[in-house]
Amino acid sequence: MSSIAFDATSRERTVTAPDQRTWRISAISLMSVRVIQGFIYWGGGSRRFIYAPDKLDPHAAHWMANKFQTAMPGALLGMNHVISFMLHHFYLLYGGVILFSAAELIVGFMLMAGLFTRAAALASMSFSVLLMLMFGWQGATCIDEWTMAACNLAMGATLMLGGSGAWSLDNVLLRNKPQRADSGWFQWVSGSRTLPLSDAGFRNLALAVLSFVVVFNVGTYSYYRGSVVTPFHSGPISPTAHHLTLANATILADGSVCFHVALDAGTPEAPVHVVLAALLDANKMPVAQWNAEALSKMPKTAFNNDYAYNKFGAGPFGLRAAMGAASTITLPALQVHPGAIESARTLQLTDVDGRVFSTPVQNMLGTAR
Incomplete structure (x- = not known):
């Protein structure tokens, strides 16, 4: 007997018990991805605020402005001009560093806890894109910064589509107020339920996200090092030779x-x-x-x-x-x-x-x- 039912009027797919079980298995399977993706960004923010505060000290040797300046020559899509402008305007630079560090800390916590998981995953994707555009060309033996950010972009895309599902604060919010299940904004920003889309709609969204991730990751890799449709090269900006x-x-x-x-x-x-x-x-x-x-x-x-x-x-x-x-x-x-x-x-x-x-x-x- 089929486990898939359709509403006679809307002809849209409705979820039955076997489908809920499949959804829960998928959600549990994504736990490692969600927790570690969250920890990566939590670690970035916590290092600056808690464990290595000199990164936020303009008078310290490890002040983040120095790292931004090292990225400037190879940054893509005009980010070099943005970095240069910020380096010339201290209060904008300092505010940007604090804001980005705080955003990493908050988004990392949200992912680990499964709180508004899809919104947090989307934010983590934007962080990955920004990091690849700024630092992606660097790395003496390989493009270290690109590799980390490329993986994080794919992980963020997976969590945005899949949500948190199991063992998450999103589930607690839904259990405390079941009517949230019918709220469109809650379904889109949280991760406790599947997205409010038909099978065809979800497939099209997933393919669009896949296309963006593949084109952006492979495209930047090809630009930085070739090895896709051209031979390997050290990049337009060499990460090794001054x-x-x-x-x-x-x-x-x-x-x-x-x-x-x-x-x-x-x-x-x-x-x-x-x-x-x-x-x-x-x-x-x-x-x-x-x-x-x-x-x-x-x-x-x-x-x-x-x-x-x-x-x-x-x-x-x-x-x-x-x-x-x-x-x-x-x-x-x-x-x-x-x-x-x-x-x-x-x-x-x-x-x-x-x-x-x-x-x-x-x-x-x-x-x-």
């Missing part, structure tokens, strides 16, 4: 050299060390050089950093900068014949690994004379 972009290099009237530099690729786990700066003539021969010792003695006034967090500065082995740093730097004038300086055409920086970065130089020394 890269410096130089611009606006100018030899000033007093013989000093001013230029803008940004560390826009590489690992956030280690700073870049610039051990040599040089001016080259048209034949690529050096006409002036600042070695590691000279660079390491430059004063703080020589650095006009774009951001207040990760910065360029003098280090023990030359110039030093953390990932995402950008600055306008002024190299001191050297005791070099003016004619040699006037022949300079290129500014070149060399890091400790031997990588070379250069940009054309504008010479104002001759015009001043």
Whole structure:
């Protein structure tokens, strides 16, 4: 005998006892997914508020702004501009960090407890998307941040469709007020009952969610590393090899050299060390050089950093900068014949690994004379 019944008027599927048993088995099966998905986000929020509060301290080395700045060069869909704007507006940045951390804490608790499970799962999906757009490109051996967020997106999608069902506060709310079973908003935001959709409607929603998850996850993976329809690559922004972009290099009237530099690729786990700066003539021969010792003695006034967090500065082995740093730097004038300086055409920086970065130089020394 069939366990599926249909209303004669609406022709929509109604749930019978065997179907309720299947629903409950599915709900119990999702318990591990729900609790661990919740714990992941609870852990993120609780670390900042309880166990590692220095992450929320603007004066601490582990202040979250530093992490955001490391993500900025490779962020997708304009998120780099959003991060840059926030880094320039402290109160917006601080409020955003507190709000996001609190949201992680609350959503994590809601998922673990099974409270308004579908709404919490949808919020967790938005967190995963945001994290993939910001941090997904990072990871020295693999795309670590992407892997975690991609799994969390799929887990959140599953919980949004499946709900909490068993052993949840949603069930307690329903038991205390049974009339909530007929409330549309309660059925959509909680997880104690199936969604108020026909079989066809639920299938179409599930396929739409699946399409989004697959396209977004596979699409971002392909962009970051290939290996889908193209060969494997290290990504448009390398997560391992540091890269410096130089611009606006100018030899000033007093013989000093001013230029803008940004560390826009590489690992956030280690700073870049610039051990040599040089001016080259048209034949690529050096006409002036600042070695590691000279660079390491430059004063703080020589650095006009774009951001207040990760910065360029003098280090023990030359110039030093953390990932995402950008600055306008002024190299001191050297005791070099003016004619040699006037022949300079290129500014070149060399890091400790031997990588070379250069940009054309504008010479104002001759015009001043």
